Amino acid sequence: MEAVRYSIRDRGGERVLTVDGREYPTYYSERVIRMLIERKGLHRAPLYFPFKATRGRHFLERLFRGLAARGLGNLSVLEVGCSFGHITEYLNEQPLVARIWTFDSDPAFVEITRAKVEDLQLSKVREVRHLTNAETQRLPYPDGAFDLVIVLGVIEHLPVAERHRYVDEYYRILKPGGWIGVFDTPNRAFPLETHSVGLPFVQWLPPRVALVYGKALRPRRLRGVTLEEFTRPGTGWRNASWSECLPSSGLAGLEDLTEELGYGYRFFKETARTRKRKLLLPAFRVACALARRLGTPPSLCLPYFNLVFRKRPRA
16 A cells, blocks of 8 residues: 555666655665665655764764774774664764674664665675574673774663663673763653653653553554553663663773763753753753762763763773
């Protein structure tokens, strides 16, 4: 039924996906477009076309400026969760990056990313691996294998009860002196859940109560959703805590570079687009300044975590 409502035209240097009369140009191949439609649906697929810029450059540009300022290069990079491969593309374009490994537990996204590696000739990519959820609790890489680990929009989707089993692995495979970036991760401590359900305090409630609350105030979004579906790993509505972004040992052995690199409040301020966020900036500035005075991370006051840590070299 969807097939009669869209077309894909090849214009040589680009393809144009037309959905219900609206055109979406992209440099992706027709096979990648069709794979994305099959995975995400016809109307959601075009949202992914600009992600290399809107998510890759948006979240990682400051990180690479910081790496360059310290004279770092020839980096081996692990990307946790390749999704559609947009971050993989962005990493492949960075002069400081020499080699890229990535994986995902979603087999469809793995196949899409592999197709993009082939079509776009992403020469720095060494592997796009499919791992089951269980396998990601013990990653198939040796200790200290990577100079840089990128974890973007992942931690909130991990099973809540055993998150450190996954997160500890990201730090295990990081070299001493290596950097890890945890980006676009919704903060459970922030009163408004902005990632999934979009309601105040819902992430703090027991699942059954949260679902009733959500269905009452978000009936369209949650219509027909069962408790089992609502609580399965991947839904993300519980968000993530500060400690869940760190290894079990906490900050021991880590240097927090978040504020130094311009993330935290500065990133929140400079990327503010909506009128509401801009009006609230003074309140966020005061809250972050107070947190800093109290010796706590200013990021705890923000809706999303964008964090960078360096693993201290061994003595």
